[in-house]
Amino acid sequence: MGANFSEEKFKCKRKDLHKLFKKYVRQLYYEYGHSGYSGTLKECSGLKITDEVFDNENKGYEWLEDNTEKWEAAKAVRIKNDGEDYWLVGGICSS
Numbered sequence: 001m002g003a004n005f006s007e008e009k010f011k012c013k014r015k016d017l018h019k020l021f022k023k024y025v026r027q028l029y030y031e032y033g034h035s036g037y038s039g040t041l042k043e044c045s046g047l048k049i050t051d052e053v054f055d056n057e058n059k060g061y062e063w064l065e066d067n068t069e070k071w072e073a074a075k076a077v078r079i080k081n082d083g084e085d086y087w088l089v090g091g092i093c094s095s
Contacts, residue, residue: 003070004039007061007090010076014049017076017087021047039095044074047089052077057088064090 010020021041028042036043054060060077068075074091 001037002095003092004095005065005090006041006093007088008041009086009088011086017049018047021089037094039093041074041091041093043093044091045071046073047076048073049076054079055081060088068092070094
């Protein structure tokens with residue numbers, strides 16, 4: 001079985017991120033079903049919010065790609081750039 005990197009943006013406060021991530025995963029279950037290997041963030045074992053902050057999305061994306069593993073939790077990093085402030089969540093997802 002393979003794996004691919006998947007990511008999603010969430011514009012919210014830190015305290016609301018877990019709740020929004022769970023809602024997003026529920027939507028993925030609705031769209032892709034309950035069997036595994038969808039290549040989406042629903043394949044990750046949960047969410048870990050990091051203290052990493054990046055000034056652009058590319059740096060955050062690269063960090064997430066290098067610091068996530070298949071079957072482990074997705075990770076969230078904060079992106080703060082030119083008035084934008086959001087969370088980038090990514091993980092290596094079984095496909």
